[in-house]
Amino acid sequence: MSEPDKKELQFKRDMLFLFLCAVFLTALVMGNIIGTTKFATLFQINLPDWMIGFVPSLVRDASVYTMSIPVGLVAFPFTFLVTDLVSELFGRRRAQLLVWVGFYMNVFMLAIMTINFYLPSTGGVSAGESLFDGVYGFMVGNTIGSMIAYLTAQTIDVRLFHFWKEFTKGKHLWLRNNGSTMVSQLVDSTAILSILYFSGNLGDGVTTIGALVILIFNSYIFKFFAALFDTPIIYLCVRYLKDYEEDPLGYTLYDKNEQ
Numbered sequence: 001m002s003e004p005d006k007k008e009l010q011f012k013r014d015m016l017f018l019f020l021c022a023v024f025l026t027a028l029v030m031g032n033i034i035g036t037t038k039f040a041t042l043f044q045i046n047l048p049d050w051m052i053g054f055v056p057s058l059v060r061d062a063s064v065y066t067m068s069i070p071v072g073l074v075a076f077p078f079t080f081l082v083t084d085l086v087s088e089l090f091g092r093r094r095a096q097l098l099v100w101v102g103f104y105m106n107v108f109m110l111a112i113m114t115i116n117f118y119l120p121s122t123g124g125v126s127a128g129e130s131l132f133d134g135v136y137g138f139m140v141g142n143t144i145g146s147m148i149a150y151l152t153a154q155t156i157d158v159r160l161f162h163f164w165k166e167f168t169k170g171k172h173l174w175l176r177n178n179g180s181t182m183v184s185q186l187v188d189s190t191a192i193l194s195i196l197y198f199s200g201n202l203g204d205g206v207t208t209i210g211a212l213v214i215l216i217f218n219s220y221i222f223k224f225f226a227a228l229f230d231t232p233i234i235y236l237c238v239r240y241l242k243d244y245e246e247d248p249l250g251y252t253l254y255d256k257n258e259q
Helices: 003-034 071-090 093-116 129-167 173-198 209-240
Strands: 039-044 066-071
Touching: 003 066, 003 093, 003 129, 003 209, 039 071, 039 093, 066 071, 066 209, 071 129, 071 173, 071 209, 093 129, 173 209
Parallel strands: none
Antiparallel strands: 039 066
């Protein structure tokens, strides 16, 4: 490969990494801002009579079971997809770098929002001051809790991903994608919702450990299936982007000469 071609390929690799970072940071920050300001219903199903006694009333109305998750949760599967993709294409160091950048971006966001909260309001200009105050109040607890859970879970995700990659010599992408994400997302769900529960940032209906466990289960089930559904996506991405792969370990899932 000629020197200009190498420079062009490196430029494209850098652009790809920046794009993945942008997707990761957008999903991360947006998820923390909207957090638990709203719980959304994904679907409802009618339970057979024999199951009603086993399903807590917090997530059902009579015989109707409701899959409910905080809206901020919808963005987070994209963060795990991106870290796995960065791990696969660029290696562990860049993936861990992205995790740390995401952490400090949350610190930056929280600092800017706090400054804005304490700046004196110009009376009669904005009709959304109470809305801002409400979002900020929810966001502080969400972000602090999320930062702790996020840093722990994403670090576990990166380390497990590379453990399985080295163990399988770069083969079986589905194993490291699901094996790392499903474990780390259980850690994430348990940590963030537990922190929000003990800080009083969950709803009035969540007053017991049992209710907390139900919310953790609902949250994890969503993430579990999101991890399964993103497996074909990461296979397609890695195959399409194989020419940009620069994993320092030298493992590759697809031959770059393969058409």
